[in-house]
Amino acid sequence: MAAHGPYLIRLTHKLETDGRIFFLPSDKVYGYLLPYKPKGPMIELVLESFTVGRSVKANHRILPQTGQVRFKHFDAISKVQFALIKDKIGVFLEDRSSNGTYVNRTLVGRSKRVLLSHNDKIGVTEPKAIHFIYMHSNQDQYPIELTQKYTVAQELGKGACGTVMLGVRKEDSTQVAIKIIKKKEVALLPSSNKGNVLNEVKMLRAIEHPCVIRLEDAIETPDTLYIILELADGGELFDKIIEKTRFQENEAKLYFYQIVSAVEFMHSKNIAHRDLKPENILLVSDDESRPLIKITDLGLSKFVDFTTHLKTFCGTPQYLAPEVLFSRVRGSGIYDHKVDMWSLGVILYILLCGCPPFNPMHPKKSLVQQVTDGDYSFPESQWASISPEAIDLVTQLMTVDPKKRLGAAEALVHPWLADKEIQLKAEALMRPNVNREPATSIASKTRSGVSALFKRPAEEANGGQQCKRTKQ
Structure with a gap:
């Protein structure tokens, strides 16, 4: 029998002695049950009838609290909420509850059964909740190096560079995100041969910042690159923007300080993101009182040829810096870390007013021309309540000339972000176990030089383009 880590639970044939329950080992695993929210160890299914509920006699007992996460509506859970039953046809879920068990948000109904499929989502007492995920044991579609x-569980999302799947590390049952990049669909860098990929992974695994998704591992086959990433399951910043429309200024500042802190750290390690946008900024949880963010795909530029990727980019250029768009036309591909700073300016603009800075329906200019001209404004109807310091930071980030654009270290000491209360809140989120004053990596001697930069007129910072409040 294969060895298993302490967090992979194998429940098999039950033996009762003196009121105590023992489980005998078996290798006949037909599926997995993954406690998703709250997270828990993945369970290997072997028993032909496997029960879940709050009773101590259930094969899997639902507890009122796992770590710091409480099981919502725990008191409504039945002693035996549901059973997984295997027969010749397949695996069925049988609802044995009083308050409802849901499969893919559909009520099963007391004493009724539903045939389960791979990645079916199971909710307990709540139709919209995902408490468990059922998975078949057959993983033949994936290479043995990965399995x-x-x-590999359900799909989490798709992007220009590949598909992201939920995964569970067998050694300790840690849930991870697995980014699957098909080589024939995405141009990899010539240096991305097997040896170099492993070297890059080793380097990137050593880089840790609380607001950067950690790269855990990478597995390469002749056709596919699998990048294993830390999982942040609070959703995308993009979805939060859609939900809230716009952020209060201090709220935006708390998010943005974390984002800039992460980018400054990565730039100090000579790593540029090149594809910053709200979809690549994730929330650790859905707890709005503690909005810790994490930037994903920061190490992807080490593997993916972004020059080719951006040349073939067919989506909106809303977040791309002018020099990136220029390079697509000229074919030069020459730009540096400052492309990230322009993207940060666009993100901040959207956080503060709820709208993008460039209008795809502009009567005279294409979106690309608006970006390359730096043609944006601050309509009074949307920006009247926003501080001049916030507008100044947006302007100095969205400066067409990258030589005049703020760097990440400079942005961190901009007057708008030099808010001690916000910095302390952000640092408490990022480093909850450290009791110290907020710090940035910029040297004190740089601060005096930076202060003069912030006194420049906005139109000078933006290469002559005046970006001021306008009436609309």
Whole structure:
């Protein structure tokens, strides 16, 4: 029998002695049950009837609290909420509850059964909740190099560079995100041969920042690159923007300080993101009182040829810096870390007013021309309540000339972000176990030089383009 880590629970044939329950080992695993929210160890299913509920006699007992996460509506859970039953046809879920068990948000109904499929989502007492995920044990569609270490579950999302799947590390049952990049669909850098990929992974694994998604591992086959990433399951900043429309200024500042802190750290390690946008900024949880963010795909530029990727980019250029768009036309591909700073300016603009700075329906200019001209404004109807310091930071980030555009270290000491209360809140989120004053990596001697930069007129910072409040 294969060895398993302490967090992979194998429940098999039950033996009762003196009121105590024992489980005998078996290798006949037909599926997995993954406690998703709250997170828990992945369970290997072997028993032909496997029960879940709050009773101590259930094969899997639902507890009122796991770590710091409480099981919502725990008191409504039945002693035996549901059972997983295997027969010749397949695996069925049988609802044995009083308050409802849901499969893919559809009520099963007391004493009724539903045939389960791979990645079916199970909710307990709540139709919209995902408490468990059922997975077949057959993982043949994935290479053995991956399935030896990870069980692949449901799809989390798709992007220009590949598909992201939920995964579970078998060694300790840690949930991870697995980014699957098909080589024939995405141009990889010539240096991305097997040896170099492993070297890059080793380097990137050593880089840790509380607001950067950690790269855990990478597995390469002749056709596919699998990048294993830390999982942040609070959703995308993009979805939060859609939900809230716009952020209060101090709220935006708390998010943005974390984002800039992460970018400054990565730039100090000579790593540029090149594809910053709200979809690539994730929330650790859905707890709005503690909005810790994490930037994902920061190490992707080490593997993916972004020059080719951006040349073939067919979506909106809303977040791309002017020099990136120029390079697409000229074919030069020459630009540096400052492309990230322009993207940060666009993100901040959207956080503060709820709208993008460039209008795809502009009667005279294409979106690309608006970006390359730096043709944006601050309509009074949307910006009247926003501080001049915030507008100044947006302007100095969205400066067409990258030589005049703020760097990440400079942005961190801009007067708008030099808010001690916000910095302390952000640092408490990023480093909850450290009791110290907020710090940036910029040297004190740089601060005096930076202060003069912030006194420049906005139109000078933006290469002559005046970006001021306008009436609309």
